[in-house]
Amino acid sequence: MGNVEASRDSIERKSYYFIINPAAKNAGSLKIWKKTKEVLDREGISYSFALTEYKGHGIELAREFLQKQGDALLVAIGGDGTIHEVANGAAGFPGAKIAYIPAGSGNDFARGEGISSKPMKALGGLLHSDGERPMDLGFYQTSSSEGYFLNSLGIGLDAAITRAVDQSRIKYYFNKLGVGKIIYLAYFLWKVMTYKPAEMEVQIDGDYYSFTNAWLVNVSNHPYFGGGIKISPNAKPDDGIFHILVIHTIPRFKLLLMFSTILWGGHLKIKGVESYLGRTIRITSSNLAPIQVDGENVGAGETFIDMQKHMVKLAVQGE
Structure with missing residues (x-):
């Protein structure tokens, strides 16, 4: 489990509220929470917690807690969907901070923030650090929903892949074997051959x-x-600017070949890949293309996006 200790000063200063998605990684998140709880109890750290019961519950839990508590450190234990919900719940509460212990299959937010993929090491970094830094959020609005995103919003092929993965019956078995990331590759290969560009x-x-x-x-x-695709290598979540990527007029076979370059960011130099910077964006598609935010499907066809600079604070997780 590792040796995780916290100073008595940090125990007195902080109020921790853990929001755990028990379904993440085939309930593997519950094992991580059990180990986390053992550390907290052993060190005498004051905390409260709640388990999410349905999609969107993490937003409700975060808001309800902050309305009562005011200032608090909200710690998400789950996948990117869990930290997405916690961030949405914390938006609009100036005294709130968010943190993340990765317990999902993709964990893209942790990867981008340099948070250890080892949960107990991530916990140790959280308990030992008092630092914080501002985080931008993207506000989005579709015909059926609105909210904020931490990582990215995509319309088209990436959202079609996300939807297929989310609905897949074999996702459970991939996660069981510890190779959950491979399912994204499998569905990418399938969707490239069947998806119709718009x-x-x-x-x-x-x-x-x-x-x-x-x-x-x-x-x-x-x-x-x-799950580790470096779609926008130069994007930074605190500089007040979006990186917009458009992939178009590329034949299917070339798109397949291009996939390997996306893993390290080389796709930005390929013809048919356009990149822009911006703060306010509106996108419409001719075929009601699906839309995803942080891996969650949120609508189709048209979306409005606006940069919300320094909307939340992220607790810095040191070594």
Whole structure:
């Protein structure tokens, strides 16, 4: 389990509220929470916790707690969907801070923030650090939902892959074997052969762009998505700017070949890959293309996105 200790000063200063997704990684998150709880109890650290029971529950739990408590450190234990919900719940509460102990299959937020993939090491870093830094959030609005995202919003192929993975019956078995990331690759190969590109119009800070045969438009606040795919290598979650990527007019076979370059960010130099910077974006598609935020499906067809600079505070997790 590792040797995790916290100073008595940090125990007195901090109020921890853990929000755990018990379904993450085939309930592996519950094992991580059990170990976390053992450390907290052993060190005499004051905390409270709650388990999410349905999609969106993490948002409700965070808001309810902050309305009563005011200032608090909200710690998500789960996957990217869990920290996504906690961040949405914390938005609008100036005294709130968020933190993350990765317990999912993708853990893209942890990867981008340099948070250890080893849960107990991530916990140790949290308990030993008093630092914090501001985080940008992207506000989004579709025909059926609205909210905030930490990592990215995508419309098109990436959202189709996310939807297929989310609905997959074999995801359980991939996670059971400890190879949950591979399922994204499997569905990428399938969707590249079956997905139909669309005409898309993209408005970025008042400038209009039109694309035929667009595979996807991705608006990134963070470098990673899809379990380690470095979609926007230069994106930073605290600089007040989105990195927008458009992939269009690329044949299917070339898109397959391009996948290996995405893993390290080399795709930005390929013809048919356009990149932009912006703060306010509107995207429409001709075929009601699906939309995802932080790996969660949120609608189809059209979306509005706006940068919300320094909307939440992230607890710095040191070594």
